[in-house]
Amino acid sequence: MMRSAYREAVGSFEQALRVLPQLPDHGDTREQAIDLRFALRTALQASGDLGRILTVLREAEALAAGLDDSRRLGQVSIFMNQHFFITGDPDQAVASCQRALAMVSRDVGLHAVATSYMGMAYHTQGKYQQAIACCRRTVVSLDGALRLERLGQVILPAVASRTFLAWSLAEMGQFAEGLAIGEEGCRIAEAVGPPGSLMFAYFGAGLPSLRQGDLPQALPRLERAVGLCQEADLPLWFPWVAWALGLAYVLSKRVTDALVLLEQAVEQSASMGRWAYQALFVATLGEALLQAGRLVEARQRAEQALKLARAYKERGHEAWALRVLGEMAAQREPMDGEEAISCYRQALSLADALGMRPLVAHCHCGLGSLYAKIGRWDTARGEVSAAIALYRAMEMTFWLLQAQAAMAEVEGR
Numbered sequence: 304m305m306r307s308a309y310r311e312a313v314g315s316f317e318q319a320l321r322v323l324p325q326l327p328d329h330g331d332t333r334e335q336a337i338d339l340r341f342a343l344r345t346a347l348q349a350s351g352d353l354g355r356i357l358t359v360l361r362e363a364e365a366l367a368a369g370l371d372d373s374r375r376l377g378q379v380s381i382f383m384n385q386h387f388f389i390t391g392d393p394d395q396a397v398a399s400c401q402r403a404l405a406m407v408s409r410d411v412g413l414h415a416v417a418t419s420y421m422g423m424a425y426h427t428q429g430k431y432q433q434a435i436a437c438c439r440r441t442v443v444s445l446d447g448a449l450r451l452e453r454l455g456q457v458i459l460p461a462v463a464s465r466t467f468l469a470w471s472l473a474e475m476g477q478f479a480e481g482l483a484i485g486e487e488g489c490r491i492a493e494a495v496g497p498p499g500s501l502m503f504a505y506f507g508a509g510l511p512s513l514r515q516g517d518l519p520q521a522l523p524r525l526e527r528a529v530g531l532c533q534e535a536d537l538p539l540w541f542p543w544v545a546w547a548l549g550l551a552y553v554l555s556k557r558v559t560d561a562l563v564l565l566e567q568a569v570e571q572s573a574s575m576g577r578w579a580y581q582a583l584f585v586a587t588l589g590e591a592l593l594q595a596g597r598l599v600e601a602r603q604r605a606e607q608a609l610k611l612a613r614a615y616k617e618r619g620h621e622a623w624a625l626r627v628l629g630e631m632a633a634q635r636e637p638m639d640g641e642e643a644i645s646c647y648r649q650a651l652s653l654a655d656a657l658g659m660r661p662l663v664a665h666c667h668c669g670l671g672s673l674y675a676k677i678g679r680w681d682t683a684r685g686e687v688s689a690a691i692a693l694y695r696a697m698e699m700t701f702w703l704l705q706a707q708a709a710m711a712e713v714e715g716r
Contacts, residue, residue: 304342307498307535309349309457316343330370337363337375341455344382348389349457349499351538351575356386377406377413378455384420388427389539391578391615396424412454415444419464422471427579429619429657431471438468442484451495457537459500462488466507473514474619476660476697481511498535502528506544513551514661516701521551529564542572546584553591554701561591582612582620586627593631602631619657625650626666633673640677647673664693668706675713683713 304312319339326332340363344356360382367375380403387395400421407413422437441464445452450461465488472481485508492504509524525548531537532544545568552561565588572581589604605627612621629646632639651666671687674680687710694703 304346305497307349307537309346310536312346313343313350313352316346333366333370334372334375337366337370337372340366341378341382345455345457348385348539349537351577353386353390353539353576356382360386373406374410374413377403377410377417380406381413381417381420384417384424388420388424389577389579391581393424393427393579393616396427397421400424411444412449412452412460415441415449415464416454416456416460418444419460419467422464423467426467426471427615427617429617429622429659431474431619431658434471435468435475438464438471442468450491453497457499458503459492459495459497462492462500462504462507465491466503466510469507470510473511474661475658476514476693476699478511478515478697482508485509485511498531499537499540502531502535502537502540502544505531506540506547509547509551513547513554515697516554516699518551518555518701522548522555525551538571538575539577542568542577542584543580545571546580546587549591550587553587553594556594558591558594562588562595565591578611578615580617580620582608582615582617582624585611586620586624589624589627589631593627593634598631598635602628605631618653619659622650622653622657622659622662625653626662626669629666629669629673633669633676638676640673643673644670660693660697661699664690664697664699664702667693668702668709671706671713672709675709675716680713680716684710687713 316339323332323336323339340359344359347356360379364376364379367379380399384396384399384403387399400417403417404414407417418437419441422434425437426434441460445461454460465484469481469485488504488507492500505524505528509521509528512521525544528544529548532541545564549561549564549568552564565584568584569588572584585604586608589601589608592601592604605624608624609621609628612624625646629643629650632643632646647666647670651663654662654666667686668690671683671690674683674686687706690706691703691710694706
């Protein structure tokens with residue numbers, strides 16, 4: 304497992320568990336039985352075998368309860384949190400984390416890990432402010448030597464917490480801090496070197512640039528993240544990094560490359576039963592299909608994304624899906640202006656409530672272009688002006704130039 308050979312590790316841990324009953328049944332042996340299951344769970348997760356994890360954790364929980372071992376029971380709750388988080392049950396994930404925090408309050412490292420996972424669960428729900436608060440606390444707690452400790456995780460918690468902090472900041476348009484945090488994660492991962500942590504660090508460093516539209520900055524980091532993920536055989540995280548690079552390719556008009564990655568991300572995520580973020584992956588695939596001119600498939604994917612986001616209570620991803628549906632309605636021939644306005648307005652309302660300023664700007668820009676198409680020039684001017692102000696404030700030059708061009712068309716009609 305230290306060499307990130309997780310499939311081989313699964314076999315060895317399973318063999319160890321088969322041998323363990325031959326040893327005398329006392330406290331140390333039972334503790335070893337719990338710790339072996341924790342190790343097996345980590346190897347199973349990294350290799351993408353999610354189906355068996357819950358059984359392994361329930362066995363560990365029963366053994367820890369028999370020993371009245373609050374620390375190990377806390378670890379069970381931490382691992383349960385991550386399982387529920389990945390498989391698309393954020394409410395259960397938060398509840399597991401709350402139990403864990405109460406049980407490991409005296410263990411700085413485990414408490415920090417539990418807080419980080421709480422932040423991840425909040426991020427999935429679109430509660431970016433809460434996610435930021437949790438990840439900040441983890442970053443502060445994992446100082447000194449703890450920065451370089453795995454604490455039973457595949458990804459260094461000091462790196463994972465910075466990646467989700469950078470991502471949450473990016474969703475709210477706080478790009479400068481997000482970039483700094485992402486780069487800090489890279490420095491930590493590079494000092495230790497496990498490929499999983501390096502992969503996740505480059506992913507985290509690329510996300511703020513991606514959301515800001517700085518593609519020359521985002522692309523090398525995201526391409527490195529995908530390369531590391533494939534080289535190290537880390538299927539659990541491939542959909543995330545493939546989604547991010549796929550979106551970068553969409554923005555770069557490299558639609559063929561985008562479709563390959565995004566289709567892989569969606570298919571692999573579904574095959575593993577990994578439902579967290581699937582709505583986001585599917586919505587972005589819809590964008591790529593729209594760009595490719597495959598309008599019927601694009602609409603099917605966007606509608607699927609909206610259903611997934613609502614089913615798994617991912618409000619931020621629901622807002623992104625609604626915006627994609629608005630774009631599709633606006634580009635349909637003949638254009639469905641009423642549906643486009645409705646989708647954009649719903650996306651705008653939700654994004655505004657969640658503090659997603661970049662998405663708010665995109666919705667204003669889309670509405671401005673839409674109102675210009677139907678001849679509502681004053682309304683178009685107001686929407687595009689709002690987009691320009693937001694893009695300028697967040698230094699989103701990539702889209703600012705597009706919005707300024709749209710305003711020139713409105714003014715020169």
